[in-house]
Amino acid sequence: MAALGARRVLRPGRRWFSETVPGAPAPLAGPLYPPVVASITAKSKAAKSRRLQRFNERVHGAATVEEKLRLYGKLQRPKYMVYPQTFALNADRWYRSFTKTVLVPGMPPRAAAAKPPIAAAGAAETGRAPEPSAEAPGAAEAPGAATAPEPSAGTSLYPDIGELRSLACDALLQESFYQKKKRPFLYRDQDHTPGPFLTQLVSSLASSLSGRNPLLAASSLDLNPEVNYYWHHGNEVVVHGHRKGRVDPVRFQIDDNPHLQIRVPKQLPEVVPLESDLGDVPVIDHKPSKLPLFKKQYENKVFIGFWNEADVTRPFVSQAVVTDGKYFAFFCYQLNTLALTSETIKNNPRKNICWGTDSKPLYDVVEDGDVKGFNDEVLLQLVNFLLNRPKEL
Amino acid sequence: MAAGPMALRRAGVVAAAAARGLATRAGRPRHRSPLPRTPWTVRGPPPEVLAELAEPRSVREQVELDTVTYAERLHYVPGLARPRFPAWERGWRDPWHSPGPRYEEMALYKERGCYICHQGVRMLEGVRQAQWLTKTKLVEGLPPAVQGILDNPALGLQELEERAERMVSHARLWDTAEVAPRRERYCPMLFENLIHICRLMSGKFPSLSKRMLARNCRIAATWERESILLQVRGPSGILMNSMTPIPPVASKEEILATKEHVLETFYPIAPTIDLQEVNVYKELNDTGFRDGYPYSHPHTLFLLESANIRTNRFRPEQLRAKMLMFAFGNALAKAKALHGNDPKVLEQPVVVQSIGTDGQLFQFMVFQLNTTDLVSNDGIKNLVWIDSDQNLYERAQCVPEVKKRVVTKPAGISGFQPDTFKKFLALYLHGTV
Numbered sequence: 047m048a049a050l051g052a053r054r055v056l057r058p059g060r061r062w063f064s065e066t067v068p069g070a071p072a073p074l075a076g077p078l079y080p081p082v083v084a085s086i087t088a089k090s091k092a093a094k095s096r097r098l099q100r101f102n103e104r105v106h107g108a109a110t111v112e113e114k115l116r117l118y119g120k121l122q123r124p125k126y127m128v129y130p131q132t133f134a135l136n137a138d139r140w141y142r143s144f145t146k147t148v149l150v151p152g153m154p155p156r157a158a159a160a161k162p163p164i165a166a167a168g169a170a171e172t173g174r175a176p177e178p179s180a181e182a183p184g185a186a187e188a189p190g191a192a193t194a195p196e197p198s199a200g201t202s203l204y205p206d207i208g209e210l211r212s213l214a215c216d217a218l219l220q221e222s223f224y225q226k227k228k229r230p231f232l233y234r235d236q237d238h239t240p241g242p243f244l245t246q247l248v249s250s251l252a253s254s255l256s257g258r259n260p261l262l263a264a265s266s267l268d269l270n271p272e273v274n275y276y277w278h279h280g281n282e283v284v285v286h287g288h289r290k291g292r293v294d295p296v297r298f299q300i301d302d303n304p305h306l307q308i309r310v311p312k313q314l315p316e317v318v319p320l321e322s323d324l325g326d327v328p329v330i331d332h333k334p335s336k337l338p339l340f341k342k343q344y345e346n347k348v349f350i351g352f353w354n355e356a357d358v359t360r361p362f363v364s365q366a367v368v369t370d371g372k373y374f375a376f377f378c379y380q381l382n383t384l385a386l387t388s389e390t391i392k393n394n395p396r397k398n399i400c401w402g403t404d405s406k407p408l409y410d411v412v413e414d415g416d417v418k419g420f421n422d423e424v425l426l427q428l429v430n431f432l433l434n435r436p437k438e439l
Numbered sequence: 440m441a442a443g444p445m446a447l448r449r450a451g452v453v454a455a456a457a458a459r460g461l462a463t464r465a466g467r468p469r470h471r472s473p474l475p476r477t478p479w480t481v482r483g484p485p486p487e488v489l490a491e492l493a494e495p496r497s498v499r500e501q502v503e504l505d506t507v508t509y510a511e512r513l514h515y516v517p518g519l520a521r522p523r524f525p526a527w528e529r530g531w532r533d534p535w536h537s538p539g540p541r542y543e544e545m546a547l548y549k550e551r552g553c554y555i556c557h558q559g560v561r562m563l564e565g566v567r568q569a570q571w572l573t574k575t576k577l578v579e580g581l582p583p584a585v586q587g588i589l590d591n592p593a594l595g596l597q598e599l600e601e602r603a604e605r606m607v608s609h610a611r612l613w614d615t616a617e618v619a620p621r622r623e624r625y626c627p628m629l630f631e632n633l634i635h636i637c638r639l640m641s642g643k644f645p646s647l648s649k650r651m652l653a654r655n656c657r658i659a660a661t662w663e664r665e666s667i668l669l670q671v672r673g674p675s676g677i678l679m680n681s682m683t684p685i686p687p688v689a690s691k692e693e694i695l696a697t698k699e700h701v702l703e704t705f706y707p708i709a710p711t712i713d714l715q716e717v718n719v720y721k722e723l724n725d726t727g728f729r730d731g732y733p734y735s736h737p738h739t740l741f742l743l744e745s746a747n748i749r750t751n752r753f754r755p756e757q758l759r760a761k762m763l764m765f766a767f768g769n770a771l772a773k774a775k776a777l778h779g780n781d782p783k784v785l786e787q788p789v790v791v792q793s794i795g796t797d798g799q800l801f802q803f804m805v806f807q808l809n810t811t812d813l814v815s816n817d818g819i820k821n822l823v824w825i826d827s828d829q830n831l832y833e834r835a836q837c838v839p840e841v842k843k844r845v846v847t848k849p850a851g852i853s854g855f856q857p858d859t860f861k862k863f864l865a866l867y868l869h870g871t872v
Contacts (some may be wrong), residue, residue: 216651216733224732225653226725238680242654249638250648257642266606267635272616347616415731 102355117355119157119346125276125297126339134337139328144279144298146386147379147398148325153427154317154378154401171386192277205429206254207422213254214408214425215417217246222412238370241305245269248306251432261435268307274347275300277354279386282333295387296334304366308432315436316361317399320382324399357385357394365431373405374424376431488714494778497522502729545719553661553722554714556764557673563712564705565756566825569763572669574813575821576700581862582688582805582824588865588872599636599864600857606632608852611798611835619837626798627746630677633860636835646871649682651734655689659725660775662813667711670720671768677741678769680734685790685870687807689822694809696789697820724780737791739866744797752797755828762793762804763823770808782812784819784846792866801829801859803866808862829859 084092086100101117107115128144142149221243230238249267256263278295318324335341352358362381367374383396410419474480483489508522509515529536542548562568570577581589610629614620620628634652641647658675661668704710728735742762744752753761770791778785785808793804803826810819833854840848 179801213648220651220653220728220732220734225656226727226729227655246652249635250651251640253635253638254648256639257645263639263642264602265639266609266632267630268614271614274616345616415729 058380088416105353106355115348118348119276122341122343122346123294123297124341125346126334128298128300128339129343130300130302134339137337140330140334140337140339142400143328143330144334144386145398146279146327146391147278147400148323148327148431150324150399150401151403152401153376178292205258205318205433207429210251210254210429211422211425213250213419215420216248217250218243218409218412218417219415221246223415228384229378236370240369243371244369245306248308251428252308255429255432259433259435261312262308262432265310267306268309270303270305271307273302273304273307276346276348276387277384278388279391281388298334301347312436313360314363314365314434316363317378317380317401321396322360322399323395323397326395327397352384354387355383357383357390357396365434367428367431368405372409373407374428375403375405376427377402453459459679459815486725490871518825542719542828547719547721549669549718549720552718553668553670553720554716555670555672556714556718556768557671558675558761560713560715560761560764561753561757562714562760564708564710565760566763567703567705568710568712569760569767570823571702571704572609572664573763573767573821574664574702574810574816575763575767575823576697578822578824579826580824581826581838581865584686584688585805585862585865585869588868589861589867591872600855600860602635602636603857603860604852604855606636607835607855611832611852612837620748621747622798623745623747626743626796629798630656630741630796633863634867637864640864640868644868644871646683647868649871650738651680651733653678653680653727656727657725658727658765658768658772659723660771661722661724662708662771663818664813666720666814669711671723671771675740675769676743676764678737679739679741679867680728680732680733681736681738681870683870684736684787685738685792687788688790688805688824689788689807689809693822694819697809697822698818700820702820724772724775726776728768735773737773738870739792739794740766740769742795743795744795755800755802758795758797759802759804759825759827762795762802762815763806763825766791766793766804766806766823767808767821770806771811774808774811778811783808784810784812790870792869794863794866796831799831799835801831802827803829803862805866805869813851826862829862830854830856831859832856 055344061296084090086093086096108117110179128141130141134140138149141147148357221239227238252267253263256265268356271284273421276297276299278297280296281293282296284290284292284294358381364379366377366379368377369375378401380399382398383394385391385396396412406421408421408424409417412418460685467723479485484492495819506520509519510522512519556572561821566577569575607629610625610632612865614624614628637771638647638650654677656678657673658671660671663669726735726737740762742758742765744758746752770789773791774785774789777789789808793806794801795804805824807822809821812818832852834848836848836850839846839850
């Protein structure tokens, strides 16, 4: 005790009173203590949101896209597999609520009013293999490729509709009449005639129109590509399992194989401004599994440039054609927002927009080497899609 | 442990061999010296043994079992032989258990056999065999007309090289969510991408729009070659048709000069080796399209070897032979459709091109059919120009190869050869430019 006391008294460097020693640093400006934040490891809502925030920061701060993808796709939990080609009733309402999309019937208004009837450039897109025409106005397409319809001021050269019509008729006749084929495989009628016809039609139209649209001249055509997207929307409580009772975001993933896809190097221009509001998004209070929609746990496939934390800065426009070889329905989708999770959707006024037409037949019947009742409007709309391009080109 | 004499001998042999430092295998002793002289080796096997080797009889016949069987006793009796019962007949035709008509009873059965070449035929002698079967003379390299397109700078083939390289990277590296795409995926995708670039050239050359691709088209062509009936049948790959035929590539003098050429034979191998011999066939000549088809002239045939497993793919030599046979089949069917079935020398030779690839190696071929008179070995022959084994790129690494923490092979496409793509494009443009 005495020694201790002695030590306390005799410890060198210890001052009983404060002195200003020359050269000592001035007291720091700002808070002396670190910020008071929620714990990282506690079992509380605040801790969960802190962990989520740290994860988001990690993904934001990741150096390369591969790193971001790896982090985003590391955790695999069961998610709803969304199929654009579905037999469920009223699936379009459900899908619109999942993706916060407004459906506007008809095609978007074209820019130039005084335009020759054949002009307008658009990059026509994937023609899907047969889908019943009832589904045509439904299912919001996955934002796979990015091409937007833009009415261009088709000035000097407008394509000769007769030539394009003969191309289309030739493709149709080759596939359905002239080429000798065996019987279609069971339940694979779409691969027998409409599939090859579409491939032929789109590739020959694209090549003949490439002289008028430089965007098409730099395009690339994919057959049967894989289109995937993974996102969160809404909240649910985990029903059973070791994580029972926890609040989880509802996870969706689209896995789609469109028949044909045209990819272009430049973005198609927007149809309406980013923040425009053209209607209401249906709100459905039921669980997605009532659609029916089923859950599976597998890889998260997503291509990150923008995601639900880093929302899109400019609208992504894409066009789609849904067809079964005879009936065609045209759609134009403008992606304005990706922020669909429960936190980010609160302050997000933007909505995605989808314009769609009803399905119209391209022709009435093919008999004896002759196409009867060819409908020029449908071909015109397809050509418009293909000739779409950004304003600067 | 007491070992028997054989074991000892074996052990001694092994020990002796081990002493000499040789590793021996257990087995029958092989004679390394001339065969020992026995009556069999000197005079040959006796006639009974020879007859037995010629026509082997079943064991029952050899042993001449005419013994008592237990058939009448209706149960097994030890000591009696096992009976052989006649085959049971249903008495009526059950379609679910019916063996089907035998070859001899089929409607199209013919005594004379026909040798068919189809997509699965891998010829032993390769292009030589295909040349004999189609009475063709081979010229190495591409024909001068195609060379002219290659060397023509006005066509602007340079800018397309960069696009072609991007297409190769897309097909080989980028198109998958896994690490590397499989050949079944990247081979057709590379082909589609290259064809797309070629098709986009129709912005510059409007006459290129008179072309149409046909997939899964079937071909049938029949001809006779020195008393052997031959046919080409089956799905013939991807065929590009055009409205106008390709002008003949060889001059009249070259065609007449083929008269002196002698076709190579490869005795003792018969030229019909590896072809499928059938007795039930129809002698058919069919282009695969009906009359009135606007794009009636076959232009180019594309054969893709896209099997994942290497043994399922064709070797380059076999692929070239297949390309030659199918190009010949298409040309012959077209010639017979135009000029009739009589064998004769054509005033307007039919030209069909063919490109075969396995995703990396390309084989280019231009075939000119000069004559449908193929029975005799002399006379005017057909011509083929082959440019083989053109690499489009050396290597496509999806993941960089690292040995001892040093990157030996970086990721990406290395060794891209623009000439191969230019030849592809030149063959596409041939006929309209």
